[in-house]
Amino acid sequence: MKLVIIAGPPSAGKTSLTKQIVKRFRDEITIAFLKIDVVKAFEDIELRKEFGILTKKIYSGDLCPDHAGVMVLGDAVDWAEKSSADLLIVESAGLCLRCSPYLNQGLGIIVLSSISGIHAPEKMGAMVSLADIAIITKIDLVSQAEREVFIQKIREVHTKIILMETNALQGNSLNRLYNLIQNSPDINKDNLVLKGNPPLGTCTICVGKKEIGWKHHFGVIQKLDGQIAEYLYRGE
Amino acid sequence: MIEEITILPGLDKTGCKENFTYITLKAGETISIVGPTGSGKTALITDIELLAQGDTSTRRRVIINGEIPADEIRYNPAMKPIVMITQNTKCFADLTIEEFLHIHARARKIPDEKVILETIELANNFTGEKIKKDTKVTVLSGGQTRSLLIADAILIGAAPIILLDEIENAGIFKQEVVSLIQNAGKMVVFVTHDPVIALLTKTRIIMENGAVKNVLYQNEPEIRAAQNLLELDKKIGNVREELRAGKAITFDFLAVNFA
Numbered sequence A: 001m002k003l004v005i006i007a008g009p010p011s012a013g014k015t016s017l018t019k020q021i022v023k024r025f026r027d028e029i030t031i032a033f034l035k036i037d038v039v040k041a042f043e044d045i046e047l048r049k050e051f052g053i054l055t056k057k058i059y060s061g062d063l064c065p066d067h068a069g070v071m072v073l074g075d076a077v078d079w080a081e082k083s084s085a086d087l088l089i090v091e092s093a094g095l096c097l098r099c100s101p102y103l104n105q106g107l108g109i110i111v112l113s114s115i116s117g118i119h120a121p122e123k124m125g126a127m128v129s130l131a132d133i134a135i136i137t138k139i140d141l142v143s144q145a146e147r148e149v150f151i152q153k154i155r156e157v158h159t160k161i162i163l164m165e166t167n168a169l170q171g172n173s174l175n176r177l178y179n180l181i182q183n184s185p186d187i188n189k190d191n192l193v194l195k196g197n198p199p200l201g202t203c204t205i206c207v208g209k210k211e212i213g214w215k216h217h218f219g220v221i222q223k224l225d226g227q228i229a230e231y232l233y234r235g236e
Numbered sequence B: 001m002i003e004e005i006t007i008l009p010g011l012d013k014t015g016c017k018e019n020f021t022y023i024t025l026k027a028g029e030t031i032s033i034v035g036p037t038g039s040g041k042t043a044l045i046t047d048i049e050l051l052a053q054g055d056t057s058t059r060r061r062v063i064i065n066g067e068i069p070a071d072e073i074r075y076n077p078a079m080k081p082i083v084m085i086t087q088n089t090k091c092f093a094d095l096t097i098e099e100f101l102h103i104h105a106r107a108r109k110i111p112d113e114k115v116i117l118e119t120i121e122l123a124n125n126f127t128g129e130k131i132k133k134d135t136k137v138t139v140l141s142g143g144q145t146r147s148l149l150i151a152d153a154i155l156i157g158a159a160p161i162i163l164l165d166e167i168e169n170a171g172i173f174k175q176e177v178v179s180l181i182q183n184a185g186k187m188v189v190f191v192t193h194d195p196v197i198a199l200l201t202k203t204r205i206i207m208e209n210g211a212v213k214n215v216l217y218q219n220e221p222e223i224r225a226a227q228n229l230l231e232l233d234k235k236i237g238n239v240r241e242e243l244r245a246g247k248a249i250t251f252d253f254l255a256v257n258f259a
């Protein structure tokens, strides 16, 4: 199974991009989708309705959504594999700018909108710097010159990132992304580790344990299949 | 070097294949794209700008010199042989004009520092109210923004292919833009509703329902019609400038301009 993790600030176009990826691949392979958000998300219902793919969501409540992601991703990978998915797409909430949800395997994609302000990429730290691919959306709303200024800014801060621009509503010029997804190797779920160092905090992830899945952690979050309002385990 | 670009047919808005085998545009040619609102003019030049490879909503493909362009040409501004002036009249970057042009010059790998001030100077030829280098791009008016972007496209983009989306709507000095571009020896593609611009171009692409409906070539009577319209257009332009400057139209003015 292949894994794609999509991060980026709210309204950057993560879901719109996800839809384009699903449209491109759904006739060829089985796709599973997980949405991680803080308090409210509709993406799972939307994508299930529109494309009939497998979807799930989880709310992180009080916790950083990227931290919650670390805990439930092990479950999510199991769930997707059990459902014979060939591709698991995870859309993060993208709110915590200190963290980044990308793993040592699969593809990490940061979605940035070209109208989000020229300094946004610098401010977002690990969410941009640890991504493999940056997708710039909403290029239909700005001039070519401004698009190129935006790209140049990102390139100067993150020299190695693969950059692509699109109108995510139409999925313009995404062939290169589709090729990268197609050619990305299947993940090995016993060796999934966060790319970045999470910040100091009060749970096992916060103190630096980076292994994926429940057996390595204790204390904070309940499992993926718990009651909706009960995901957060608030301690004894 | 760009010798030609070739557009291969895609699908119209209803999903039917477009009715041409290919359209080839050559270096130095001027082309206009005309058609009703919503007919797909902007979509067509966007395909050219993105060097579409069946991965846009029209499914068209664009070939350079008979070859599929490499990824590097598609995705790296410094390699891109195409500049485009879109219908947008707003910048969102929190930068001064000077900073904006500096970063863009770096993106296009133009080492010459002089180009920044030259670009601002050129922009000021196109627009009524002058712009200054330390003004934020976000506060420019629609016309000022387009003037700046056109100057930027000519001097910093400096590409052999230039695509212009309805420049006549920008409230800038159209004649100067047109003559400047026509003398530059570039391939120039105008999306336009303006009969003067349409008649002045060698090739005319007619759009309908998201597809190319026809391709026409400039003929003798059209060249003459264009000359007449151009005269008329200059007169209208003179009146416009009088009015903009707060003057009233006098008999003297009429005698000079409409004799």
Ligand SMILES: Nc1ncnc2c1ncn2[C@@H]1O[C@H](COP(=O)(O)OP(=O)(O)OP(=O)(O)O)[C@@H](O)[C@H]1O
Binding pocket: B010, B011, B012, B013, B014, B035, B036, B037, B038, B039, B040, B041, B042, B043, B044, B057, B058, B209, B210, B211
């Ligand atoms: N071949 C096509 N297939 C699908 N959608 C298309 C096609 N051509 C154009 N469209 C869509 O139709 C809409 C209108 O097209 P476009 O903006 O290019 O019109 P236009 O001719 O530039 O209009 P205007 O004169 O108002 O600027 C856009 O959303 C565009 O993406």
Ligand SMILES: Nc1nc2c(ncn2[C@@H]2O[C@H](COP(=O)(O)OP(=O)(O)O)[C@@H](O)[C@H]2O)c(=O)[nH]1
Binding pocket: A008, A009, A010, A011, A012, A013, A014, A015, A016, A017, A111, A137, A138, A139, A140, A141, A166, A167, A168, A169
């Ligand atoms: N014009 C334009 N709008 C876009 C584009 N991408 C996303 N949007 C719009 O931006 C809003 C937020 O997009 P969404 O995909 O939900 O962002 P998310 O919060 O990152 O998942 C929606 O209204 C989209 O329709 C784009 O490329 N162009």
Ligand SMILES: [Mg+2]
Binding pocket: A014, A015, A016, A043, A091
């Ligand atoms: Mg979303």
Ligand SMILES: [Mg+2]
Binding pocket: B041, B042, B043, B087, B165
């Ligand atoms: Mg248009």
Ligand SMILES: [Zn+2]
Binding pocket: A064, A065, A066, A067, A096, A097, A098, A099
């Ligand atoms: Zn965090």
